Amino acid sequence: MKNRLVLKKIFTYFFAFIVFLIMFFPLYGLILTSIQPENIIRSRNLSFFPTEIIFTHFVEVLKPNHISNIYEGIKNSLIVSSLTAFLCLILGFPASYSLSRLNMPAKNLILGALISVYFLPTILFVIPLFVILVSYQLDDTILSLVVPYTAFTLPFVIWILKTFIDKLPIEVEEAAKIDGCSVFQLLSFIIFPLLRPGLIAAFIFAFILAWVEFLTPLIFTNNLKISTVALGLFRSTIDIKIGQQAAAAVITLIPVVLLMIFFQQYITKVVLSGSNK
Amino acid sequence: MIEHSNLIDKSRLKFSKEKILATSLILPSLILVFVTYLYPAIFTFVISFAEYDIVRLNIKKFVQFKNFQYLINNAFFNSAVLRTVYFGLVICLFTTIFSFLIAILLNEKFVGKALLRVMIVLPWAVPSVVSGVLWGQMFHADTGFLNALLYQSGIISEYKIWLADPLIALHIIAVAEIWKAIPFMTLFFLSGLQSLPSEAFEAASVDGANVFQRFFYILFPLMLPIAIPLFLIQFVLAMKSFDTIFVLTRGGPGGGTTTLNYFIYKEAFETFNLGRASAAAYVLLIITIAVVLIPSISKKILNFFWGNK
Numbered sequence: 001m002k003n004r005l006v007l008k009k010i011f012t013y014f015f016a017f018i019v020f021l022i023m024f025f026p027l028y029g030l031i032l033t034s035i036q037p038e039n040i041i042r043s044r045n046l047s048f049f050p051t052e053i054i055f056t057h058f059v060e061v062l063k064p065n066h067i068s069n070i071y072e073g074i075k076n077s078l079i080v081s082s083l084t085a086f087l088c089l090i091l092g093f094p095a096s097y098s099l100s101r102l103n104m105p106a107k108n109l110i111l112g113a114l115i116s117v118y119f120l121p122t123i124l125f126v127i128p129l130f131v132i133l134v135s136y137q138l139d140d141t142i143l144s145l146v147v148p149y150t151a152f153t154l155p156f157v158i159w160i161l162k163t164f165i166d167k168l169p170i171e172v173e174e175a176a177k178i179d180g181c182s183v184f185q186l187l188s189f190i191i192f193p194l195l196r197p198g199l200i201a202a203f204i205f206a207f208i209l210a211w212v213e214f215l216t217p218l219i220f221t222n223n224l225k226i227s228t229v230a231l232g233l234f235r236s237t238i239d240i241k242i243g244q245q246a247a248a249a250v251i252t253l254i255p256v257v258l259l260m261i262f263f264q265q266y267i268t269k270v271v272l273s274g275s276n277k
Numbered sequence: 278m279i280e281h282s283n284l285i286d287k288s289r290l291k292f293s294k295e296k297i298l299a300t301s302l303i304l305p306s307l308i309l310v311f312v313t314y315l316y317p318a319i320f321t322f323v324i325s326f327a328e329y330d331i332v333r334l335n336i337k338k339f340v341q342f343k344n345f346q347y348l349i350n351n352a353f354f355n356s357a358v359l360r361t362v363y364f365g366l367v368i369c370l371f372t373t374i375f376s377f378l379i380a381i382l383l384n385e386k387f388v389g390k391a392l393l394r395v396m397i398v399l400p401w402a403v404p405s406v407v408s409g410v411l412w413g414q415m416f417h418a419d420t421g422f423l424n425a426l427l428y429q430s431g432i433i434s435e436y437k438i439w440l441a442d443p444l445i446a447l448h449i450i451a452v453a454e455i456w457k458a459i460p461f462m463t464l465f466f467l468s469g470l471q472s473l474p475s476e477a478f479e480a481a482s483v484d485g486a487n488v489f490q491r492f493f494y495i496l497f498p499l500m501l502p503i504a505i506p507l508f509l510i511q512f513v514l515a516m517k518s519f520d521t522i523f524v525l526t527r528g529g530p531g532g533g534t535t536t537l538n539y540f541i542y543k544e545a546f547e548t549f550n551l552g553r554a555s556a557a558a559y560v561l562l563i564i565t566i567a568v569v570l571i572p573s574i575s576k577k578i579l580n581f582f583w584g585n586k
Contacts, residue, residue: 009387012382012385012387013387015378015382016382016387016389016390016393019379019382019393019397020393020396022456023396023397023399023400023456023459024396024399026400026408026411026412026415026456027399027400027403027411029411029414029415029422030407030410030411030414033414033420041420042419042420091305091306091309092306094302094303094305094306095302095303095305095306095307097302098298098299098300098302098303099303102295102296102298102299102302103295103296103299104296104299104300104303105296110303110307114306114307114310117310117314119510119513119514119565119569120314120318120562120565121516121517121538121541121558121561121562121565122517122519123517123519123538123541123542123545123554123558123561124317124318124321124558124559124561124562125313125314125317125318125321126317126545127317127320127321127324127545127551127554127555127558128316128317128320128321128324129313129317130545130546131320131551132317147309147313148313150309151309151310151312151313151314152313154306154309154310155310158306183298208401208402211404212402212403212404212405212406214404214405214406214519214520214523215519215520215542218523219546229404230404230405230406233404233406233407233410234406234523234524242414242417242420245410245414246410246414249406249407249410249411252404252406252407253403253404253407256402256403256404257399257402257403259402260395260398260399260401260402261395261399264394264395264398267398267464268394268398268464
């Protein structure tokens with residue numbers, strides 16, 4: 001019996017190591033490429049550890065006239081992603097409360113319809129939106145990104161917030177209602193503070209989804225007046241300098257990865273809370 | 278008596294008041310989502326039967342089913358459809374298998390589990406452009422790790438240009454997509470595993486069932502209701518993948534990595550044939566809906582032939 005337990009332990013650690021390697025190695029490889037001189041990257045000697053660490057690729061990429069235009073991209077992406085996430089919360093919070101707690105006909109139908117649009121091919125909606133934006137000369141603006149992003153992400157945010165509200169104890173709300181609390185007071189003074197983990201999780205989801213979006217900015221900013229990080233990075237792939245390309249990729253990654261690491265428990269909570277219903 | 282009817286009226290009034298409130302809370306969201314989705318969807322539907330003038334931004338003329346006819350008779354389109362289904366199947370099959378195994382691992386206790394969980398969730402937040410760059414570098418002909426690794430270990434005698442072979446390129450894109458898709462499905466499997474009754478496993482263990490028996494006769498059937506929807510969702514998401522293809526191969530070489538979604542993009546924004554692109558978008562939509570409906574339909578057929586249990 002004890003032998004079997006030891007065997008299981010060994011097997012678990014071995015498997016964990018393999019998984020770690022597969023999931024992390026690609027990212028490690030990217031970081032490695034970004035801090036090594038071009039001649040080492042191009043040499044045929046395989047090395048999994050840096051022999052010479054330099055930061056010139058980052059310096060080059062961060063120069064103002066670099067092809068990837070990273071400052072502009074980061075600025076725009078931050079604006080667009082934050083706006084999207086805020087809009088999603090402002091619209092999604094009351095909507096999810098209504099879906100979770102209030103008496104309304106066809107609740108499940110509404111939720112189902114909202115969620116299912118998320119899985120429809122994006123390209124189906126992008127063609128007409130492009131035509132509309134161009135005809136009102138709204139392409140190449142922050143607005144042309146924020147509105148579609150919000151619409152694409154909102155169903156997801158409503159679903160997340162709803163699962164969190166479903167879990168809140170209803171007694172608190174009932175007590176508040178008896179004390180003469182209006183719905184708006186209820187939402188802002190009672191539900192809002194209780195829902196903080198859910199709101200944080202939803203904000204991060206919306207922010208990341210907006211940050212990684214590529215197809216929409218690719219099409220809606222066709223004159224390249226505004227650029228997002230994803231677009232900037234893509235433009236740098238036209239260039240052949242592998243090291244700089246990797247450095248630009250690492251810079252694009254940093255904000256979302258930091259968000260992910262710090263708030264990982266919220267993200268996991270979203271998924272785990274949906275299950276045990 | 279009078280008081281009683283008054284009471285009913287009041288509660289009815291309150292009831293409808295709540296309805297109004299509920300609707301007004303959700304209305305802004307619904308309007309935004311459905312205006313951004315529904316109106317374009319109708320628009321796409323209309324111009325899929327038309328020739329669209331991209332310069333004047335209006336419908337030139339209606340051509341009935343000509344766009345669809347063109348697509349059906351187009352060998353390139355047909356192979357793109359088949360490729361899309363194959364591509365989607367490969368991705369969701371491997372993603373499901375890997376995620377399931379990783380979820381089982383994460384359900385065990387071991388040192389460093391928290392760190393591993395972060396590492397596993399991380400690829401989800403990686404922008405697909407970055408993952409395109411990353412896998413592009415991994416399989417790069419001159420500087421890629423793969424060539425270096427295979428060359429050093431003597432498996433290949435000269436560096437290979439991986440992305441120049443259509444079939445290999447398609448599978449490299451699939452690898453990138455699988456790597457990005459694993460985090461989410463793993464978390465969902467994990468939540469499924471944590472909600473399983475542990476008594477079943479203990480009982481089986483006491484009865485002398487070994488690891489494989491427990492896996493195939495208990496874990497597998499118990500997880501199937503979770504696995505099937507996840508599998509289908511991943512299938513649908515894989516069929517609409519675009520970014521990785523765009524960054525890595527641009528649908529090439531020789532159209533070998535052009536999936537339906539990419540085909541639509543090219544028709545719409547490279548050749549500016551919006552009518553054809555819209556028709557193709559509706560074909561993709563029909564395939565998507567078909568995939569989603571497969572399980573419930575097959576269940577109905579099974580029930581019809583073998584009776585309702």
